[in-house]
Amino acid sequence: RKEVEQDPGPFNVPEGATVAFNCTYSNSASQSFFWYRQDCRKEPKLLMSVYSSGNEDGRFTAQLNRASQYISLLIRDSKLSDSATYLCVVSLWTGQNFVFGPGTRLSVLP
Amino acid sequence: GAGVSQSPRYKVAKRGQDVALRCDPISGHVSLFWYQQALGQGPEFLTYFQNEAQLDKSGLPSDRFFAERPEGSVSTLKIQRTQQEDSAVYLCASSPDRGRSTGELFFGEGSRLTVL
Numbered sequence: 116r117k118e119v120e121q122d123p124g125p126f127n128v129p130e131g132a133t134v135a136f137n138c139t140y141s142n143s144a145s146q147s148f149f150w151y152r153q154d155c156r157k158e159p160k161l162l163m164s165v166y167s168s169g170n171e172d173g174r175f176t177a178q179l180n181r182a183s184q185y186i187s188l189l190i191r192d193s194k195l196s197d198s199a200t201y202l203c204v205v206s207l208w209t210g211q212n213f214v215f216g217p218g219t220r221l222s223v224l225p
Numbered sequence: 226g227a228g229v230s231q232s233p234r235y236k237v238a239k240r241g242q243d244v245a246l247r248c249d250p251i252s253g254h255v256s257l258f259w260y261q262q263a264l265g266q267g268p269e270f271l272t273y274f275q276n277e278a279q280l281d282k283s284g285l286p287s288d289r290f291f292a293e294r295p296e297g298s299v300s301t302l303k304i305q306r307t308q309q310e311d312s313a314v315y316l317c318a319s320s321p322d323r324g325r326s327t328g329e330l331f332f333g334e335g336s337r338l339t340v341l
Contacts, residue, residue, distance in 0.1 A: 149328060157334070158332035158333060158334050158335055159316075159332055160332070161329045164328060202268075206328060212273065213258065213270070213328075214270065215260070215267040215268045215269070215270075217267040218266075218267045
């Protein structure tokens with residue numbers, strides 16, 4: 116079993132839709148959690164960190180459930196520019212050993 | 226620029242050739258990571274340096290892979306006797322000292338290796 120698993124996708128949604136991605140991790144000692152975004156043939160970039168209490172950044176909301184070892188990302192009012200692959204990332208502690216999931220591809224359609 | 230710089234951006238090698246990929250991290254970043262990303266997959270961890278010390282090389286797929294960071298800044302990933310399965314994008318990332326880190330990795334644009 117992979118350390119980090121994600122919805123296989125791809126997700127094809129119309130503009131304005133709400134879409135949610137799920138991620139599970141296997142190592143209960145994991146301490147830090149992130150969502151990264153990767154555009155086609157580009158490098159991954161940090162989208163947002165995920166905090167225990169859940170956090171929101173504009174149209175993006177991240178949730179963490181430590182008991183279930185589950186992380187989610189919700190995107191509201193999808194834009195064409197949201198089309199990308201979303202990578203769930205888990206770390207045992209900040210600064211070392213970042214484990215990436217396989218990614219979920221999102222296509223927002225006009 | 227101020228970002229992570231990788232070279233070459235593209236490399237075509239014949240099977241059996243040795244290749245060397247270079248990473249120039251953001252100035253002052255203590256931590257440096259190498260990842261391998263196959264087409265359609267997420268980045269897979271290869272190795273991690275804190276300054277010049279290689280603290281984790283558990284992700285290196287075989288003894289044909291070797292990484293170094295002798296002066297704690299520029300790093301080189303060397304692949305000996307390349308095989309077709311080594312074809313991938315090799316991503317380098319850096320981050321500040323762990324004590325001040327937000328957990329954000331700053332990636333370079335990657336080196337795309339194709340082994341024929």
